[in-house]
Structure formats: C-alpha cells, structure tokens
Amino acid sequence: MDDRERQLKENALVDAIADDCASIRAAIAVEESRLVRRLADAWALAEEQSSRSASADSRRRDMPLRCIASQIGVETHLHDRTVQTKMYDAWRLVCYFGDTVAALETGRISKAHADVILEMGGRLEDAQVRAAFESVVLEWAAAETVGRTRAYARSWRRSSTRAPCSNAMLRPRTSAPSQSWISRTGCRRSSLSCRRSMRTRWSID
Secondary structure, X not given: OOHHHHHHHHHHHHHHXXXXXXXXXXXXXXXXXXXXXXXXXXXXXXXXXXXXXXXXXXXXXXXHHHHHHHHHHHHHOOOHHXXXXXXXXXXXXXXXXXXXXXXXXXXXXXXXXXXXXXHHHOOOOOHHHHHHHHHHHHHHHOOOOHHHHHHHHHHHHHHHHHOOOXXXXXXXXXXXXXXXXXHXXXXXXXXXXXXXXXXXXXXXX
16 A cells, blocks of 8 residues: 555545544534433422422422432432532523524534533523524534634623614524423523522522
C-alpha cells in the first residue's frame, strides 16, 4: 500500500468514526429527553400529591417530593437534593421550552444546549419574549457549540431588555404538545411559586 492509498483509507476511517460519533450523540440526546420528561413527570406528581395534603406543616407537605426524589436518588445514585433540582429544572424545561425538548428528542441539540436555553431563558418572565428567545436561540444551537450558544443567548437576552420585541422576534411556536403526564395534567404552578417552594424545602433540610 502506497502513501496515497494509506491516506485515502485513513480518511475514510476518520469519516466513519465521525459519523458514528454523531449517531451516538443523537441517540444519547434522545435518551436524555426521555429522562427530562420523566423527571418533569415526577415533579408534577409530587406537586399534585402535595396539593392534596391538608397539613399546615411544611415538612409533611414536602413529603411527596422528598419520597419521590429519594427513590429516584437510590436508583440513580444521586443525592436527594440533586434529584429535586433536576426534577424542577426538567419541569421548567418541559413547561416553558417545549420546542427545545422536542429538538432534544430528535437529536438536533444536546442536553447541554438545552441546559443553556433553560439557564438563559428561564429568567424571562414574559411568555412572548421567552418564546421568541427559544425560537431564535434554538435555531442557533442546532448548528453551533454549547459555548457559542451560551454567548449568543446572553447577547439576545441583553438586547431584548433594551428594546421591545418586534413581530419578527415573536414567531409562533410550532412544536407538537408534549405527550408526557405533565403535559396532560398541565403546569399547575407558576415558576415563581415553585421557586419559593424550592427555597422553603431547602431551608428546612
């Protein structure tokens, strides 16, 4: 085998490896989306159970969340508080960034990209602004690295606070509704009330 043949063979091998890496990454993203939906379901179930509690004792009302998080923690080898945070973040992602979860399900983006969208967009209280943010940043994330997506999302968020959204920014959402339990029961609590709930739970640990 001469040098040219060796180079062609090695180039083909690199191409095959790169293709396999992309396929594996997409498969991981699909599984990550399943985990997100199940954790969101867990949070919603805990909130549903807590809402049925007649006790004024915050510790008793928090028992459903603690029990569910503890069981998940045992099975996944994670601390209970870490699981609670993951549950809450997953609930927010499913409720407020459905297109992002859909993109994760198809392998268009990674879980790290989705985390950036939640981190940067989760602070936007206006639903229209948040939807515009997701639409624009998600399109960027599908073709860029996590780091560049974070920088772009930060820049967009800053610009949105200085000027009102244009009609072009407020593009309609196009993804299908979530099929998980959380989507069928609805997002019952506002983000603000849930943040207060989390602070209360953590303060009594």
